[in-house]
Amino acid sequence: MIAVRDVRKSFGDFVALNDVSLEIPDGSLTSLLGPSGSGKSTLLRIIAGLEEPDKGTVEIHGSDATQVPPQRRGIGFVFQHYAAFKHMTVRDNVAFGMKIRKQPKQRIQERVDELLEVVGLAGYQQRYPNQLSGGQRQRMALARALAVEPRVLLLDEPFGALDAKVRAELREWLRRLHDEVHVTTVLVTHDQEEAMVVSDHIAVMDKGRIEQVGGPVELYDRPRNRFVMSFLGPVSKVGEDLVRPHDIAISLTPEDGARQATVSRIVHLGFEARVELEVEGEGTVAAQMTRAEADHLELVERAVVWVRATGRTAVPA
Amino acid sequence: MIVDRRWRVTLRSFALGYLALLLLIPVGMVFYRTFEHGAMAVFDSVTTPAAISAFWLTITVTLIAVPLNTIFGVLCALALARGRFRGKALLDATIDLPFAVSPVVIGLALVLVYGRGGWLDGLPFQVIFAVPGIVLATIFVSVPFVVREVTPVLREIGDDQEQAASTLGANRWQTFWRITLPAIRWGVAYGIILSVARCIGEFGAVSVVSGRISGETETLTLLVEERFQNFDVAGAYAASALLAIIALGTLLAMTRINPRRDDE
Numbered sequence: 001m002i003a004v005r006d007v008r009k010s011f012g013d014f015v016a017l018n019d020v021s022l023e024i025p026d027g028s029l030t031s032l033l034g035p036s037g038s039g040k041s042t043l044l045r046i047i048a049g050l051e052e053p054d055k056g057t058v059e060i061h062g063s064d065a066t067q068v069p070p071q072r073r074g075i076g077f078v079f080q081h082y083a084a085f086k087h088m089t090v091r092d093n094v095a096f097g098m099k100i101r102k103q104p105k106q107r108i109q110e111r112v113d114e115l116l117e118v119v120g121l122a123g124y125q126q127r128y129p130n131q132l133s134g135g136q137r138q139r140m141a142l143a144r145a146l147a148v149e150p151r152v153l154l155l156d157e158p159f160g161a162l163d164a165k166v167r168a169e170l171r172e173w174l175r176r177l178h179d180e181v182h183v184t185t186v187l188v189t190h191d192q193e194e195a196m197v198v199s200d201h202i203a204v205m206d207k208g209r210i211e212q213v214g215g216p217v218e219l220y221d222r223p224r225n226r227f228v229m230s231f232l233g234p235v236s237k238v239g240e241d242l243v244r245p246h247d248i249a250i251s252l253t254p255e256d257g258a259r260q261a262t263v264s265r266i267v268h269l270g271f272e273a274r275v276e277l278e279v280e281g282e283g284t285v286a287a288q289m290t291r292a293e294a295d296h297l298e299l300v301e302r303a304v305v306w307v308r309a310t311g312r313t314a315v316p317a
Numbered sequence: 318m319i320v321d322r323r324w325r326v327t328l329r330s331f332a333l334g335y336l337a338l339l340l341l342i343p344v345g346m347v348f349y350r351t352f353e354h355g356a357m358a359v360f361d362s363v364t365t366p367a368a369i370s371a372f373w374l375t376i377t378v379t380l381i382a383v384p385l386n387t388i389f390g391v392l393c394a395l396a397l398a399r400g401r402f403r404g405k406a407l408l409d410a411t412i413d414l415p416f417a418v419s420p421v422v423i424g425l426a427l428v429l430v431y432g433r434g435g436w437l438d439g440l441p442f443q444v445i446f447a448v449p450g451i452v453l454a455t456i457f458v459s460v461p462f463v464v465r466e467v468t469p470v471l472r473e474i475g476d477d478q479e480q481a482a483s484t485l486g487a488n489r490w491q492t493f494w495r496i497t498l499p500a501i502r503w504g505v506a507y508g509i510i511l512s513v514a515r516c517i518g519e520f521g522a523v524s525v526v527s528g529r530i531s532g533e534t535e536t537l538t539l540l541v542e543e544r545f546q547n548f549d550v551a552g553a554y555a556a557s558a559l560l561a562i563i564a565l566g567t568l569l570a571m572t573r574i575n576p577r578r579d580d581e
Contacts, residue, residue: 050480070483077484083477087499096495097485141481148485 001026002047002152002184007056009042016042018208029178029185031195034205040188041156047186048154049073061151076145080157082137084129090116090140091125097148115143135166146181153185159194171198192232204228236285243309245288250275250297250305258306261285263299275299277307344561351558354551362555370532371540372559378536379516382455386512390463391505398471415458423457424525446528451536454522459515463508470504510571517563
């Protein structure tokens with residue numbers, strides 16, 4: 001387990017982490033999710049030992065690591081911009097940590113080949129990083145981090161510099177890899193979909209604080225506050241409540257607690273339909289439903305309807 | 318961008334013409350005038366005891382100054398690019414002092430500090446009008462080159478690779494030798510070329526502190542001037558040619574071990 005306790009970190013006047021505590025279970029894949037400036041990368045770098053907290057402690061597998069330098073924390077770290085050793089071949093990049101540990105040549109050779117196989121770079125041993133694509137470089141960086149058999153794998157926006165398609169592929173791949181390797185992993189991301197797809201647990205962060213920790217479904221369905229709710233998915237505002245667009249019920253007749261609205265636009269997106277409504281005195285609200293529901297209501301633009309929030313996930317002001 | 322052919326030719330002719338007029342023709346003339354009276358005369362002229370002494374003095378001074386400035390330069394560049402400390406701006410500005418101040422003034426300043434009645438006059442060995450003074454003056458004027466070549470390279474590569482090395486278990490020393498130094502090697506090499514050129518070519522500061530004792534404290538550049546002043550024009554040319562050959566030799570040696578600068 002990684003236990004972070006009351007960690008505080010400032011850069012000048014800017015408070016990056018404001019008394020943060022977090023526990024990360026062994027063998028799990030936990031995401032630190034938040035907008036830029038929320039402190040998620042700083043927290044990861046403090047766990048790694050690349051930054052020193054102003055106050056508070058970091059415990060890794062039961063021993064206090066707060067004063068331990070990154071070299072001796074038993075971590076693997078993957079950087080957003082790969083941090084590939086440009087003057088070394090792929091083989092030498094991956095072998096670096098093992099060479100530093102003076103492991104036997106034969107063992108290094110075997111382990112590098114094995115890891116490159118795992119990350120799908122078999123046959124690339126003699127290439128230089130500038131001969132690889134971004135996705136390949138990041139997979140090399142991951143093999144390099146795994147080569148030293150870390151107790152903890154820390155990933156700092158590892159797919160942030162890649163294009164959308166490669167990013168989606170790699171996140172699926174990372175999840176499969178984690179299911180095979182089972183190393184305790186912490187992933188920093190600002191992409192809620194990425195966090196939802198790969199994580200066992202998500203810690204949602206904002207302005208140097210952890211807002212909520214939980215499984216993806218739990219966070220999506222039972223957000224503790226408006227920030228978590230709106231960061232984890234699309235929201236609409238009905239009255240003072242925030243609801244998911246798919247939790248807005250539309251009826252053609254007045255109902256208790258429903259508000260009168262006018263349909264301003266209907267967008268059909270394959271299976272689903274998005275309905276934009278002008279609620280009296282409140283502005284635009286987006287609702288989401290299946291095509292079948294939309295067809296059943298026989299909605300047309302400019303029609304007058306009544307809307308209300310049905311949601312379990314409504315968060316009051 | 319498509320450039321008009323005529324314009325391209327004009328541009329190229331201008332660049333080459335400029336270089337020819339200002340660099341190639343004068344340097345070529347030195348070689349021409351040197352060997353005008355045959356190779357034997359040149360050989361005699363550069364093997365006089367004074368010339369041999371000057372040659373070795375120049376080499377010795379360069380071999381002391383350049384390694385020292387290389388080590389200092391790399392450390393200083395690391396401090397400027399990576400460090401966070403008070404007085405960094407001051408250090409940054411001080412590095413450029415030798416560029417800003419005329420070499421003659423640097424020479425005079427050294428005399429004031431180390432010369433007779435100077436602040437550090439009491440040293441057990443003579444500095445001014447002796448070899449230590451020449452070494453000091455040469456180090457002084459060639460301090461900025463390595464720092465100024467390496468600092469921007471360090472800033473550009475960032476510290477991601479160094480951090481990655483530390484998470485993989487490398488200590489500072491291992492990280493420096495295995496990651497940082499290979500990444501900045503072209504910058505260091507170029508800084509060394511410029512330093513060597515400056516060290517063997519330095520005249521102003523050295524001329525003030527050397528005392529010009531022929532055969533003892535006379536460097537090659539001082540020898541050239543001495544011969545020129547004494548109407549030994551052929552001798553001056555021969556010594557100049559020797560200087561030029563050392564410089565070209567360094568340049569070639571460095572381009573040999575430094576085949577490509579654009580590999581990143």
